Amino acid sequence: MIATDTERELEFQAKIDRGEVIEPKDWMPERYRKQLIRMMSQHAHSEVVGMLPEGNWITRAPSLARKAILLAKVQDEGGHGLYIYSAAETLGIDRGEMIDQLHTGKAKYSSIFNYPTLNWADIGAIGWLVDGAAIVNQTALAKCSYGPYSRAMIRICKEENFHHKQGYQMLAYMMRGTKEQQEMAQDAMNRFWWPALMMFGPSDTDSPNSAELMRWKVKLHSNDDLRQRFIDRTVPQAEAIGLKIPDPKMKFNETTRHYEHGEIDWQEFKNVVSGNGPCNRERLRARVKADTDGKWVRDAAEAYAKKHMN
Amino acid sequence: MSESNIPTNQWKLWEVFTQKKSGLPHEHAGSLRAPDAEMALLNARDVYSRRNEAVSIWVVPSECMVSSTPEDVGSFFDPANDKLYRHPNFYKTPDGVKWTS
Ligand SMILES: [Fe+2]
Ligand SMILES: [Fe+2]
Numbered sequence: 001m002i003a004t005d006t007e008r009e010l011e012f013q014a015k016i017d018r019g020e021v022i023e024p025k026d027w028m029p030e031r032y033r034k035q036l037i038r039m040m041s042q043h044a045h046s047e048v049v050g051m052l053p054e055g056n057w058i059t060r061a062p063s064l065a066r067k068a069i070l071l072a073k074v075q076d077e078g079g080h081g082l083y084i085y086s087a088a089e090t091l092g093i094d095r096g097e098m099i100d101q102l103h104t105g106k107a108k109y110s111s112i113f114n115y116p117t118l119n120w121a122d123i124g125a126i127g128w129l130v131d132g133a134a135i136v137n138q139t140a141l142a143k144c145s146y147g148p149y150s151r152a153m154i155r156i157c158k159e160e161n162f163h164h165k166q167g168y169q170m171l172a173y174m175m176r177g178t179k180e181q182q183e184m185a186q187d188a189m190n191r192f193w194w195p196a197l198m199m200f201g202p203s204d205t206d207s208p209n210s211a212e213l214m215r216w217k218v219k220l221h222s223n224d225d226l227r228q229r230f231i232d233r234t235v236p237q238a239e240a241i242g243l244k245i246p247d248p249k250m251k252f253n254e255t256t257r258h259y260e261h262g263e264i265d266w267q268e269f270k271n272v273v274s275g276n277g278p279c280n281r282e283r284l285r286a287r288v289k290a291d292t293d294g295k296w297v298r299d300a301a302e303a304y305a306k307k308h309m310n
Numbered sequence: 311m312s313e314s315n316i317p318t319n320q321w322k323l324w325e326v327f328t329q330k331k332s333g334l335p336h337e338h339a340g341s342l343r344a345p346d347a348e349m350a351l352l353n354a355r356d357v358y359s360r361r362n363e364a365v366s367i368w369v370v371p372s373e374c375m376v377s378s379t380p381e382d383v384g385s386f387f388d389p390a391n392d393k394l395y396r397h398p399n400f401y402k403t404p405d406g407v408k409w410t411s
Pocket of ligand 2: 077131134159160163
């Protein structure tokens with residue numbers, strides 16, 4: 001008996017509604033496959049491009065301990081990229097194709113990485129705010145309907161907790177330091193706070209794919225809900241170490257038990273997403289250069305493998 | 311595992327299995343690309359065991375993996391469906407007999 005696509009689609013939806021997980025060989029609607037490839041490759045690219053702003057500071061870390069921590073974190077991000085690329089490959093796309101899409105500017109990555117890291121405190125702010133926001137997103141994705149993606153997220157979340165905490169600890173340390181160190185930390189906070197909030201994407205009323213992705217349990221919470229979750233847990237952490245939230249409208253609502261925030265500048269977000277952020281061009285250039293410069297290493301490994309096969 | 315038939319400029323795909331500690335079974339951790347078995351093992355260590363997640367790693371070329379397909383999941387597994395006598399709770403013991411299992 002051959003099922004029609006509509007029947008298959010109903011069965012697929014029923015499976016998801018029952019809370020079952022979709023595995024690579026299971027039948028899935030073409031659009032589910034496409035949407036996941038788009039999301040997962042964007043996510044993998046973000047991990048990889050995310051190494052660049054932090055990589056800038058590895059040679060300038062103020063102590064050997066900080067250097068070791070930063071190296072370990074950046075190596076983790078490379079690993080995250082690999083987990084997600086290989087999870088995305090189970091959907092029938094080749095890693096080389098995804099990487100080409102990144103290098104030719106066809107694929108997107110998280111806009112946060114198009115902001116520069118201007119001082120050492122930025123490394124703390126990235127760990128605490130950027131990885132903190134990523135954890136909120138990724139914890140939700142760990143329960144998504146696609147098995148390989150969800151398993152990659154579970155692995156990643158464990159490692160993100162180290163990224164998050166080391167960043168916060170670093171800022172906490174600076175906030176107990178000299179006046180200059182405190183100002184440095186506050187300056188980093190001022191520049192990264194709003195872009196971190198934008199990481200959750202536009203408000204759901206402006207997010208065209210949301211309804212479909214939620215029906216398929218690829219997305220389990222709205223962008224605004226996740227953003228709120230991040231704000232609620234982060235504001236008290238900022239207050240505890242004396243950092244000010246650069247939002248005069250931020251206040252705690254006693255009735256809802258949530259923080260309310262000021263308007264997000266979505267024009268800036270659109271601008272950065274469409275390629276005009278402070279570092280878009282530089283990031284792509286660095287990626288392509290790393291790929292080109294590393295070619296001889298890959299060629300050598302391949303030649304070595306061939307030689308030993310015979 | 312990837313089912314891709316698209317020609318690739320990437321290295322061969324490998325499936326990685328890790329054992330958390332001795333005595334436990336190896337579990338599928340994910341996949342990776344590497345030009346040969348030696349590099350696959352080294353990469354598997356760096357990608358899937360940066361925090362002592364494994365005491366042993368297997369890498370297998372993905373093309374060597376054979377698996378059942380979801381489509382014939384019913385007919386493939388149904389020989390087991392009507393054989394309740396394979397389970398101990400199929401059998402009753404006489405009243406008064408104490409049976410610990
Ligand atoms: Fe990451
Ligand atoms: Fe991270």
